[in-house]
Amino acid sequence: MDDIHVLCSKPPRCVLFGHIGSRKTSFEAEDLDEGIIPVFPIVRSITIKNHSIRRTQVPMCAAFCLTDYKVQGQTFNEAILDLRNDPTIRGRDSHRKFCSLYVQLSRLTSLNGLHLLQRVEMSDISHGPHERLICEMSRLQTLEKQTLANWAAELS
Amino acid sequence: MRDASSADCSYDTAHPRHATETQRLVKTLSQLYTVCVHGSLSQFQQEEETVRRGHSITPAIQNDVAEVSLAFFIPWDKIPSLFTLHCPDHALRNDANSHVWSIIEPTLAPHLRQYARNFSLIHKSKEEVSIDISLRAMETGSTEYREDPVIMSDDDFPESPVQEETWNFSTETLLMACHHIMSLWHKEDLMMAQRFRHLDVNWSHSAHLQEQNLSSLELSTFSFYPSSGLRILPENIIQQWERQLKTPVPSSSTDDSLDVTNDFMAPSSDDIDDGLQPLLQSEDDLSTLQDSPYLLHEDPSEATVIDLVSQQVPLNTKQRLVVEKIIRGALSWKCHPYDNSKRDQMLLYIGGEAGTGKSQIIKAIVAAMTLLRRQDEVILMAPTGAAADNINGNTYHTSLGMSIGKKGNPKAPQRIQRLWANKTIMVIDEISMVDLQTLSTINHRCKIARALSADSPELFGGLPIVIVMGDFFQFPPVKGLPLWQEPRQNKEEEVAGHQIWLRFTDVIILDEQMRQATDLEFQDLLHRARNGRLTTSDLDLLNSKVIPALDPFQIDSVVSVVKLNTHRHRLNHLAMTQFARRRKQRIYLFPARHTRLPSVQHLHAEDIFEQQDEGVSIPSQGLFLYTPEMPIMTLANINSSLRLVNGTRGTATGVIMEPNSKTCLCV
Numbered sequence: 001m002d003d004i005h006v007l008c009s010k011p012p013r014c015v016l017f018g019h020i021g022s023r024k025t026s027f028e029a030e031d032l033d034e035g036i037i038p039v040f041p042i043v044r045s046i047t048i049k050n051h052s053i054r055r056t057q058v059p060m061c062a063a064f065c066l067t068d069y070k071v072q073g074q075t076f077n078e079a080i081l082d083l084r085n086d087p088t089i090r091g092r093d094s095h096r097k098f099c100s101l102y103v104q105l106s107r108l109t110s111l112n113g114l115h116l117l118q119r120v121e122m123s124d125i126s127h128g129p130h131e132r133l134i135c136e137m138s139r140l141q142t143l144e145k146q147t148l149a150n151w152a153a154e155l156s
Numbered sequence: 157m158r159d160a161s162s163a164d165c166s167y168d169t170a171h172p173r174h175a176t177e178t179q180r181l182v183k184t185l186s187q188l189y190t191v192c193v194h195g196s197l198s199q200f201q202q203e204e205e206t207v208r209r210g211h212s213i214t215p216a217i218q219n220d221v222a223e224v225s226l227a228f229f230i231p232w233d234k235i236p237s238l239f240t241l242h243c244p245d246h247a248l249r250n251d252a253n254s255h256v257w258s259i260i261e262p263t264l265a266p267h268l269r270q271y272a273r274n275f276s277l278i279h280k281s282k283e284e285v286s287i288d289i290s291l292r293a294m295e296t297g298s299t300e301y302r303e304d305p306v307i308m309s310d311d312d313f314p315e316s317p318v319q320e321e322t323w324n325f326s327t328e329t330l331l332m333a334c335h336h337i338m339s340l341w342h343k344e345d346l347m348m349a350q351r352f353r354h355l356d357v358n359w360s361h362s363a364h365l366q367e368q369n370l371s372s373l374e375l376s377t378f379s380f381y382p383s384s385g386l387r388i389l390p391e392n393i394i395q396q397w398e399r400q401l402k403t404p405v406p407s408s409s410t411d412d413s414l415d416v417t418n419d420f421m422a423p424s425s426d427d428i429d430d431g432l433q434p435l436l437q438s439e440d441d442l443s444t445l446q447d448s449p450y451l452l453h454e455d456p457s458e459a460t461v462i463d464l465v466s467q468q469v470p471l472n473t474k475q476r477l478v479v480e481k482i483i484r485g486a487l488s489w490k491c492h493p494y495d496n497s498k499r500d501q502m503l504l505y506i507g508g509e510a511g512t513g514k515s516q517i518i519k520a521i522v523a524a525m526t527l528l529r530r531q532d533e534v535i536l537m538a539p540t541g542a543a544a545d546n547i548n549g550n551t552y553h554t555s556l557g558m559s560i561g562k563k564g565n566p567k568a569p570q571r572i573q574r575l576w577a578n579k580t581i582m583v584i585d586e587i588s589m590v591d592l593q594t595l596s597t598i599n600h601r602c603k604i605a606r607a608l609s610a611d612s613p614e615l616f617g618g619l620p621i622v623i624v625m626g627d628f629f630q631f632p633p634v635k636g637l638p639l640w641q642e643p644r645q646n647k648e649e650e651v652a653g654h655q656i657w658l659r660f661t662d663v664i665i666l667d668e669q670m671r672q673a674t675d676l677e678f679q680d681l682l683h684r685a686r687n688g689r690l691t692t693s694d695l696d697l698l699n700s701k702v703i704p705a706l707d708p709f710q711i712d713s714v715v716s717v718v719k720l721n722t723h724r725h726r727l728n729h730l731a732m733t734q735f736a737r738r739r740k741q742r743i744y745l746f747p748a749r750h751t752r753l754p755s756v757q758h759l760h761a762e763d764i765f766e767q768q769d770e771g772v773s774i775p776s777q778g779l780f781l782y783t784p785e786m787p788i789m790t791l792a793n794i795n796s797s798l799r800l801v802n803g804t805r806g807t808a809t810g811v812i813m814e815p816n817s818k819t820c821l822c823v
């Protein structure tokens with residue numbers, strides 16, 4: 001018998017949010033610890049089974065697990081990655097599969113902190129960047145040479 | 157009728173709303189709402205919007221506009237007789253409205269004819285309406301403005317907006333729905349655990365509701381764990397918090413900042429100058445720069461500036477080269493404000509692999525401009541709230557008052573123009589997520605913000621230094637083509653965006669790895685991954701990193717990354733139950749509140765509450781799951797000055813319950 005889940009009858013009045021580590025903000029209020037920010041429900045129109053309804057709820061979820069899109073721009077010392085290409089993922093071309101692989105791996109600071117959720121096959125990790133992007137990168141590299149030369153000439 | 161007064165006008169006695177409603181005169185500005193007809197003005201709206209510089213006038217469009225004009229300017233009860241009189245064969249003609257309107261229009265009063273001529277121009281977006289509202293709020297000094305204009309969807313038009321009703325579920329319905337959802341989740345968790353064998357489903361779910369579950373437990377008698385974090389507080393304290401959240405956080409540059417509180421990415425963004433100045437963050441040592449004794453007075457050389465900056469922000473050779481060049485540009489701009497020959501616009505792309513220190517350059521630019529007391533000339537933007545937060549900037553939607561795919565207001569308010577006029581450096585980060593069309597829109601919006609006409613040849617409104625940075629090997633835009641793709645020839649905006657991108661001829665690609673600086677083996681692997689050349693030994697290495705099956709790995713203590721939202725929900729739940737068990741806590745489920753139009757009948761409670769968050773379209777959960785001290789993430793841009801944007805991670809330290817949520821039930 002499940003004794004862990006408890007249902008409440010209403011959405012929260014607000015949820016108390018604390019930033020991670022050194023990331024501090026100067027919010028201070030009565031009855032709140034310093035740096036704790038109350039997050040209130042928001043109202044959004046959402047579509048469920050083609051019906052449009054309005055939902056009032058705190059815009060938050062647990063963050064034990066994130067999607068690959070969300071981690072772009074972040075750095076982790078340790079993380080569990082999923083590099084497997086699930087057959088149920090639709091609408092991702094080879095380039096996006098490549099991006100997921102590269103973005104996930106490059107979030108980490110070292111191999112020590114890298115864990116995988118499941119085994120991968122060669123086919124999961126053999127996606128490369130789009131051909132057009134490779135052409136573009138060589139165009140940009142040529143431009144970089146010119147740029148460096150121009151800047152050097154400017155100074156002398 | 158509430159607050160009826162003698163100044164109210166009754167409806168015509170023959171009007172269906174007579175006796176039930178009254179028409180009220182606006183007496184003060186604060187009662188005035190901006191009317192917003194949201195939706196398509198005609199059935200051809202979508203095609204029209206793809207036409208650059210407005211739409212061609214076809215007979216069909218004319219007929220649609222005439223129909224709307226008739227509805228607005230002719231008393232409702234006169235319309236049928238006018239059609240009978242002027243257009244007896246109206247049922248057979250597809251231009252009947254145009255025809256009748258062409259006869260009636262000249263008979264209207266001059267001011268009405270003037271309004272009617274403007275009619276097809278009135279299709280402002282919701283954002284523009286919000287901007288109008290906030291501008292008006294500033295004029296009257298009122299903060300009590302209604303931020304959300306009344307929205308009428310196509311279906312409601314032209315009737316009055318239908319009242320939405322709160323969807324009240326009885327406690328039993330809610331309980332049954334949750335029981336159903338928990339059974340489903342349990343099954344899915346088991347399936348997930350089977351896939352990833354090392355995961356352990358350490359909760360069980362009874363097939364039937366226990367009788368005792370049905371007896372509601374009073375919150376007051378329910379034995380909370382002392383550390384559950386659930387609290388009930390007096391309403392006045394909570395309202396005080398809400399007010400405080402709406403007060404801007406004091407910043408170093410307050411003179412131009414407004415009271416800006418609401419969701420700045422949502423369609424109702426009206427805070428388009430929120431944080432147009434970059435702020436130095438308190439966690440950086442840089443904050444001391446603002447009171448630095450080194451603040452420069454005379455005409456310093458860029459080298460002097462950079463030397464000072466690099467004491468605070470370490471720079472490698474290439475980074476230093478770029479920052480020097482940028483600051484040189486900013487200095488020469490200031491020194492020769494009227495000398496056009498010294499005013500070459502600089503369009504710079506800074507690329508480089510992940511972790512090569514692109515954001516370090518942004519920090520250095522801001523620091524340098526701070527030393528020069530010119531930090532308000534820098535504007536930092538990014539495509540998403542989280543990316544913007546990384547550089548302490550704003551989304552370009554916010555900064556430029558735009559939303560994707562819409563033209564936006566054709567003229568920026570004076571205040572916005574004033575703010576944009578003195579900008580020298582604009583930085584757009586995470587450029588890989590910007591699509592061709594959006595680049596063109598940014599260009600267009602910059603012109604408007606800097607009060608230039610749309611036809612002006614000056615890119616980005618002549619902003620002296622425009623820097624875009626990012627790594628194209630990371631995720632491309634969710635919609636549209638990335639900058640490195642060929643534009644589709646029939647898409648004018650994409651072609652325009654491509655032309656703009658080709659003008660970025662200054663290019664620097666950073667190549668010194670700063671993130672994985674100490675792990676050379678990993679650097680090499682990443683390099684091969686970047687080129688799509690991972691080897692079989694890389695495969696073996698990766699597979700040796702699979703979390704072990706027997707050792708119950710702490711998935712609740714290390715963040716995990718997956719490709720699918722459905723996997724994310726399951727793993728979050730598995731990790732949360734493990735986290736709660738380990739800490740001997742419970743998991744609390746908070747159902748969302750829903751409202752619906754009366755026409756929405758055929759949705760089951762399970763369907764509604766089962767719908768968890770999904771991308772930007774559904775930024776909240778049907779059942780918000782909480783256990784004390786769990787890691788939590790925001791799903792919308794809540795408050796950029798408090799650094800709460802879509803994707804900010806933190807810790808849930810508690811929940812304040814609604815005062816009347818009396819029951820807590822085990823499911």
